[in-house]
Amino acid sequence: MSKSNNSKRARRGSGAITLRDVAKLAGVAPITASRAVNTPEQVSPDALKKVLDAVQRTGYVPNRMAGGLASSRSRLIAAVVPSTVMSVFMETIESLNGALFDAGYQLMLGQSGYSAAREDSLLEAVIGRRPDGIFLTGILPPGKSRTRLLASGIPVVETWDLTPTPIDMLIGFSHSDIGRAVANFLLDKGRRRLAVVRADDERAARRATAFADTALQRGQTPVFVVNVGDSRSLASGREAMVRILNEAPDVDAIFCSSDLLALGVMTEARAQGVAVPDRMAIIGFGDVPFLADMVPALSTVRINGADIGKQAARFLIERAEGRAVTPCVVDVGFAIVERDTS
Amino acid sequence: MSKSNNSKRARRGSGAITLRDVAKLAGVAPITASRAVNTPEQVSPDALKKVLDAVQRTGYVPNRMAGGLASSRSRLIAAVVPSTVMSVFMETIESLNGALFDAGYQLMLGQSGYSAAREDSLLEAVIGRRPDGIFLTGILPPGKSRTRLLASGIPVVETWDLTPTPIDMLIGFSHSDIGRAVANFLLDKGRRRLAVVRADDERAARRATAFADTALQRGQTPVFVVNVGDSRSLASGREAMVRILNEAPDVDAIFCSSDLLALGVMTEARAQGVAVPDRMAIIGFGDVPFLADMVPALSTVRINGADIGKQAARFLIERAEGRAVTPCVVDVGFAIVERDTS
DNA sequence: TTGAAAGCGCTAACAA
DNA sequence: TTGTTAGCGCTTTCAA
Numbered sequence: 001m002s003k004s005n006n007s008k009r010a011r012r013g014s015g016a017i018t019l020r021d022v023a024k025l026a027g028v029a030p031i032t033a034s035r036a037v038n039t040p041e042q043v044s045p046d047a048l049k050k051v052l053d054a055v056q057r058t059g060y061v062p063n064r065m066a067g068g069l070a071s072s073r074s075r076l077i078a079a080v081v082p083s084t085v086m087s088v089f090m091e092t093i094e095s096l097n098g099a100l101f102d103a104g105y106q107l108m109l110g111q112s113g114y115s116a117a118r119e120d121s122l123l124e125a126v127i128g129r130r131p132d133g134i135f136l137t138g139i140l141p142p143g144k145s146r147t148r149l150l151a152s153g154i155p156v157v158e159t160w161d162l163t164p165t166p167i168d169m170l171i172g173f174s175h176s177d178i179g180r181a182v183a184n185f186l187l188d189k190g191r192r193r194l195a196v197v198r199a200d201d202e203r204a205a206r207r208a209t210a211f212a213d214t215a216l217q218r219g220q221t222p223v224f225v226v227n228v229g230d231s232r233s234l235a236s237g238r239e240a241m242v243r244i245l246n247e248a249p250d251v252d253a254i255f256c257s258s259d260l261l262a263l264g265v266m267t268e269a270r271a272q273g274v275a276v277p278d279r280m281a282i283i284g285f286g287d288v289p290f291l292a293d294m295v296p297a298l299s300t301v302r303i304n305g306a307d308i309g310k311q312a313a314r315f316l317i318e319r320a321e322g323r324a325v326t327p328c329v330v331d332v333g334f335a336i337v338e339r340d341t342s
Numbered sequence: 343m344s345k346s347n348n349s350k351r352a353r354r355g356s357g358a359i360t361l362r363d364v365a366k367l368a369g370v371a372p373i374t375a376s377r378a379v380n381t382p383e384q385v386s387p388d389a390l391k392k393v394l395d396a397v398q399r400t401g402y403v404p405n406r407m408a409g410g411l412a413s414s415r416s417r418l419i420a421a422v423v424p425s426t427v428m429s430v431f432m433e434t435i436e437s438l439n440g441a442l443f444d445a446g447y448q449l450m451l452g453q454s455g456y457s458a459a460r461e462d463s464l465l466e467a468v469i470g471r472r473p474d475g476i477f478l479t480g481i482l483p484p485g486k487s488r489t490r491l492l493a494s495g496i497p498v499v500e501t502w503d504l505t506p507t508p509i510d511m512l513i514g515f516s517h518s519d520i521g522r523a524v525a526n527f528l529l530d531k532g533r534r535r536l537a538v539v540r541a542d543d544e545r546a547a548r549r550a551t552a553f554a555d556t557a558l559q560r561g562q563t564p565v566f567v568v569n570v571g572d573s574r575s576l577a578s579g580r581e582a583m584v585r586i587l588n589e590a591p592d593v594d595a596i597f598c599s600s601d602l603l604a605l606g607v608m609t610e611a612r613a614q615g616v617a618v619p620d621r622m623a624i625i626g627f628g629d630v631p632f633l634a635d636m637v638p639a640l641s642t643v644r645i646n647g648a649d650i651g652k653q654a655a656r657f658l659i660e661r662a663e664g665r666a667v668t669p670c671v672v673d674v675g676f677a678i679v680e681r682d683t684s
Numbered sequence: 685t686t687g688a689a690a691g692c693g694c695t696a697a698c699a700a
Numbered sequence: 701t702t703g704t705t706a707g708c709g710c711t712t713t714c715a716a
Contacts, residue, residue, distance in 0.1 A: 012696065014414040014472065016494075018709055029687050034711065044685060059493060064470040065416060066709035069407045069692050072356040076450075085432045085631065094426050097453055106467055109451045111439055125448055128406040130356065151401060152358075234632035260632060271637045289427065290576035290602060295613045354712065360693055371703050376695065386701060408693035411708045 017060045025054040078126045079135040082113035088286040095309030133316035155319035157312045169328040179210025191253035195224040197240040199232045204257035224248040237264015259284035282341040296340030359402045367396040420468045421477040424455035430628035437651030475658035481505045497661035499654045511670040521552025533595035537566040539582040541574045546599035566590040579606015601626035624683040638682030
């Protein structure tokens with residue numbers, strides 16, 4: 001029986017079962033085994049059975065690196081996300097991953113949000129894997145990275161934003177529209193002095209600007225803005241609220257750049273006995289799952305993150321299989337969810 | 343100039359720049375180019391310069407699939423996590439990913455928590471990529487998957503739990519110890535009637551059991567248990583609190599299996615005018631980032647998730663580079679964080 | 685329907 | 701220090 005490792009064999013390789021082993025056991029050529037595994041309809045029932053049998057007996061698991069190398073299709077999708085902890089993007093990633101997996105693709109996760117140098121090496125690492133598609137949270141600004149991505153020829157979908165000049169595909173919504181809509185919403189409710197509490201983030205800035213402009217256009221006092229910097233914590237929300245109460249006591253409505261910040265604002269309001277929403281309206285952003293069940297339930301701007309993930313998966317898969325995607329720009333919109341705090 | 347694609351060239355391949363192209367441009371052999379890129383110290387300054395120059399000019403990015411195939415080292419680590427949304431595991435994944443990236447590894451994300459069939463195909467997909475290591479949240483119970491993983495020979499680290507029979511490496515803490523510690527903590531504070539609100543999850547069950555046993559041993563009335571099933575939402579916490587107030591009005595301390603559940607319990611307590619902590623103590627689990635800044639600040643059990651991720655990365659990398667890891671079982675412990683609600 | 689041959693892009697092994 | 705050769709495990713191409 002013994003397959004007796006001859007003299008010069010066993011020099012390289014991982015030692016795992018290969019397609020050759022399976023083919024030998026089944027008594028067919030390797031390519032027939034390959035077809036039995038990948039495209040069973042191209043193989044006679046007899047051969048199919050023999051191969052599948054051999055697969056069972058050996059516990060063979062195809063080496064996707066080898067397959068990917070040979071076929072130039074990695075069946076890998078890379079997703080680049082900023083910090084994931086407590087993030088509104090997780091819902092998107094989860095649905096993206098689920099949809100990809102069902103279609104036989106796998107997800108590589110890259111974390112952005114660090115230094116430019118690290119961004120660069122992230123991208124290099126990603127491209128090095130030759131993914132069949134790349135998912136980006138946000139829009140990639142012009143620069144070396146963008147050029148490189150473009151040059152790589154890999155399908156890309158940018159998300160969570162809109163731009164007239166996407167790299168490739170785009171699934172997002174207008175942050176300016178949100179800012180305007182929230183301002184109008186608040187003003188229509190009779191609020192007179194608006195404030196913004198926002199993190200130091202380009203998209204949040206755009207929402208805030210549109211929000212402020214709209215208020216100004218409608219003849220209001222300038223919006224009071226608190227920039228909490230990089231800290232998106234609940235504590236920052238509380239501090240921001242303290243500042244508002246001290247420095248702009250006439251403010252009667254606050255738009256926060258994240259639900260967590262809004263939660264902080266609300267916490268401080270309660271701590272200081274500020275009536276919500278009577279004296280102060282509060283609106284968050286993102287609609288994290290548990291907001292609706294709080295008391296008072298936080299009003300917010302809802303983005304359908306799961307939908308973004310699902311559509312991105314569809315786009316990426318279509319392109320990976322060589323099909324065109326049209327239209328490849330989608331505005332998923334948003335919704336102001338009115339609950340107790342507005 | 344034109345490199346004129348001769349008759350039978352350009353049949354296969356992705357068309358991207360390869361190491362051969364770089365080597366040709368630099369006027370060296372491919373292997374020299376390879377060494378210049380991977381182990382520059384093995385190459386003369388002159389050759390190094392020429393190669394790096396060619397890399398710059400062509401925008402060459404090494405194909406890691408090819409490299410992985412040739413070297414049997416994928417520089418890929420797979421992580422299997424249950425649902426990521428609002429999950430206590432994200433901190434771990436984030437730190438794991440960061441540490442891996444710094445060492446030149448990349449993270450593949452697999453989501454478990456679905457059907458057994460899907461678990462199976464997840465594992466197959468993972469093994470198919472030939473990762474250099476696998477990160478598991480939780481302990482893999484005996485079964486087909488476990489056998490398969492063992493057979494694959496891939497280094498594995500199980501986490502967030504302890505067991506005398508790990509597959510390989512282990513970084514976790516004792517859920518029973520937590521249950522006992524929390525019960526003792528509450529009882530020592532003079533609480534008399536304890537309750538548990540927990541999700542339908544094996545680890546939560548173990549915490550709850552130890553918690554209940556300890557109370558019993560110390561002569562207390564049996565612990566009142568509310569199992570909220572698969573729903574880990576804040577709303578479930580509220581419902582659980584309603585049940586406790588109705589069915590066991592003498593309860594004066596509640597241990598929740600997650601912070602979100604605890605937040606729900608607290609929300610309902612406030613809604614019903616139940617004084618916290620005077621009439622009711624509440625303790626959560628996980629220590630999600632913003633708890634400390636709420637009013638009242640929620641007491642909880644803190645797990646250092648980032649530390650688990652960092653240590654797991656270290657273990658996995660050591661093993662990937664062929665070094666042994668001893669000891670390869672680590673108890674990271676836990677801490678009861680006493681804040682306002684206990 | 686099946687197979688032989690020839691790579692995919694890279695690196696290990698050996699030799700110079 | 702550099703190069704040659706021979707694969708890694710699979711799939712494409714072409715022929716039977």
